[in-house]
Each structure stands twice: as structure tokens, then as C-alpha cells.
Amino acid sequence: MITGINDEGFVKIDKVGGVDARVLQDTVLVSENGLYGTVCCLPPHLTDGNEDKATPLAKTWVDFGLPAEEVKRQLRLGDTLTFAAKPQKLLGDKITSPALDDRCGVAALLRAAELIDTEAYKVILLFSAQEETYGTGAKTGAFAFDLDEAVAVDVSFASQPDVSGQYGKIELGKGPMICFSSVMDRRMSQKLTEVAKEKNIPYQLEPIAGATGTNGDHIAVSKSGVKAAVVSVPQRYMHTPCEVISFADVENTARLLAAYINCGGAFRD
Numbered sequence: 320m321i322t323g324i325n326d327e328g329f330v331k332i333d334k335v336g337g338v339d340a341r342v343l344q345d346t347v348l349v350s351e352n353g354l355y356g357t358v359c360c361l362p363p364h365l366t367d368g369n370e371d372k373a374t375p376l377a378k379t380w381v382d383f384g385l386p387a388e389e390v391k392r393q394l395r396l397g398d399t400l401t402f403a404a405k406p407q408k409l410l411g412d413k414i415t416s417p418a419l420d421d422r423c424g425v426a427a428l429l430r431a432a433e434l435i436d437t438e439a440y441k442v443i444l445l446f447s448a449q450e451e452t453y454g455t456g457a458k459t460g461a462f463a464f465d466l467d468e469a470v471a472v473d474v475s476f477a478s479q480p481d482v483s484g485q486y487g488k489i490e491l492g493k494g495p496m497i498c499f500s501s502v503m504d505r506r507m508s509q510k511l512t513e514v515a516k517e518k519n520i521p522y523q524l525e526p527i528a529g530a531t532g533t534n535g536d537h538i539a540v541s542k543s544g545v546k547a548a549v550v551s552v553p554q555r556y557m558h559t560p561c562e563v564i565s566f567a568d569v570e571n572t573a574r575l576l577a578a579y580i581n582c583g584g585a586f587r588d
Contacts, residue, residue: 321398328387329380330356335399336451337558341373346560348381349403354393356383356400402560412567413491417560421450423552423569424472430573437581450534457534461541468507468546468584470576471535474564475525477553485526489553492565494521495572498549500531502539507548510585511575518578520571525551546586550575 323331334340344360359380381400383390406416416422428444435442443464447456450473461469475496476486489496497511515522530536531549539547552572555563 321394321396321400323396324387324391324394325380326387328385328390329359329382330390330394332376332379332381332400334376336449338376339558340376340379342559342561343376343379344374347403348400350394350400351398352393354383355403356381358382404560409563411492412565413563414566415556415561415563417562419554419562419564420474420557421472423474423554423564424572427472427552427569427572427576430570431576431580434573434577435580436577440580440583442580447534454534454537457537458541461538461545466538466541466545468504468548468586469535469538470507470511470579471531471533471538471547471549472572472576473533473535473549473551474554474557474562475551476557477555477563479555489523489525491553491555491563492567493553494523495568495575496523496525496551496553497575498525498527498531498533498535498551500527500529500535500549502527502530502536503548504539504546504585507546507585511548511550511579514578514582515575518574520575520578522571522575523553525549 320333320335321330322333343358346358347355348358349355359382402417404417406414408414425446432444445457445460447460449455450457477489477491478487497508499505499508512522533549535547535549538545550572552564552568
């Protein structure tokens with residue numbers, strides 16, 4: 320978000336939601352009205368030897384290449400900027416793009432809607448905004464309905480160099496991640512794994528002892544409480560302009576959601 324414009328026309332910004340400051344320097348950003356600017360970065364020749372450290376957001380400026388009066392005419396405080404990177408295909412079935420978190424979740428939900436073959440249940444798809452800023456879309460969206468159960472679709476961490484622990488074992492192309500959390504409904508998580516096994520859908524497990532950091536946390540405490548689960552698409556390089564996913568994981572996430580709905584979920588009588 321634009322928080323200031325100085326007398327030389329340079330634009331001060333601050334983050335909205337999760338932004339990795341390490342990858343922000345020298346990237347190209349685009350405004351809501353289509354103006355392109357580059358994030359300012361001091362050449363290493365002029366630094367004090369700390370050029371390998373990320374510039375804090377509070378000290379980050381954007382150069383739109385325009386005089387101050389023109390910048391102030393076309394941009395306003397409160398306007399938002401986003402990464403100008405374009406989606407690119409990688410080898411195999413991989414893709415890299417900004418904001419795959421959580422555009423790939425939207426794709427999975429739309430694909431699941433095509434695969435649902437039952438009319439026995441009312442299914443609501445909620446495409447909520449502001450998940451990164453207090454989950455306001457999910458909170459208000461879930462409150463608008465009397466839900467029997469809900470599945471939040473997000474992304475989570477896949478293995479990459481230097482990642483160890485449980486996420487070092489999560490692979491792209493090996494299926495969606497089914498979350499087991501103290502905040503989520505265990506019967507739903509277990510039913511999702513049973514459906515995946517029955518339908519030969521590859522899946523991976525994601526144990527989280529506390530809150531999941533997804534919209535599932537907000538939906539679970541909507542009104543008097545909602546039985547909730549979380550299914551995530553494995554992703555590398557989260558919150559950067561070059562996030563990476565597998566198309567197969569999106570398809571299998573959709574297959575799992577559709578199969579879960581088609582069988583009546585975890586609480587069918």
C-alpha cells in the first residue's frame with residue numbers, strides 16, 4: 320500500500336498481508352491503474368557492506384520514473400501495488416506465478432464444482448478476500464450461512480533446498496495435504512483420508528498442533544462453531560512473485576473435494 324510520496328516523486332510503501340521483503344528489492348510493481356514502478360535498491364558499490372540484508376519495508380521506496388507532480392496526480396495514498404511478474408510454465412506440469420496463494424485454491428474449487436455429481440446436498444463455494452489481513456472475508460462469509468461443515472482450501476509448504484522437518488517430506492505432484500489440527504474437526508480430516516484412499520487419490524498429511532493459519536481457523540469459530548477441515552495445495556516459495564505449484568496437485572485437490580461431497584461428508588446419517 321502507498322503510504323507516502325516525497326518531493327522527488329518516490330513512493331513509500333508498506334506491506335498488506337504477507338510479503339517476503341527479501342525478494343522485494345529490484346522487482347517491478349504495478350499500480351491499480353496500470354503504472355509500473357521498480358523498487359529502489361542501493362547498488363552494492365555504495366553500501367556499507369550490508370547489501371546482503373533485506374531492506375525493511377519501512378525503508379522501501381518505489382520509482383515510477385515520473386516527476387513528483389505527475390506521481391501525485393496519478394497515485395494516491397492508500398492505493399495498492401502488486402507484483403508485475405507473469406505466470407510461466409516450468410518443466411513437467413509445474414507453473415510459477417505470483418499469488419498462486421491462493422488463486423490455485425480458487426481453481427481447485429471451480430474444478431471441484433465440475434466434478435460434483437450429486438444433488439443431495441447444498442454446496443456453497445466461498446471465494447473470500449483478505450485472508451492475509453485478519454480473515455475478514457471468511458469470517459463474514461461463514462457467518463452468513465448455517466453451515467453443517469466446511470473445508471478451507473489453501474496452500475502449504477512443499478520441500479525445497481534447506482527445508483527440513485515434516486515439510487521436507489512434502490513433494491510437489493504427490494497430492495493435496497490433509498491437515499490434522501487441534502483446531503480442526505478430526506472426523507472430517509480422517510474422512511478425507513479415507514475418501515482419498517478409496518478413490519485412489521494421492522494425498523499427504525500435514526499435522527499442525529495449533530492454529531492452521533488459514534481461513535479454517537476463522538470459519539471454525541463462526542456463530543456457535545462450525546465443523547471444519549483444511550486441504551492445501553503444496554507450494555514452494557510462498558509470498559514471493561515466483562510461487563511454484565503442480566497442476567496435478569490442483570486437479571487432485573478438486574477430485575478429493577468432489578469425492579468428499581459426493582459421499583456426504585463426515586456426518587452423513
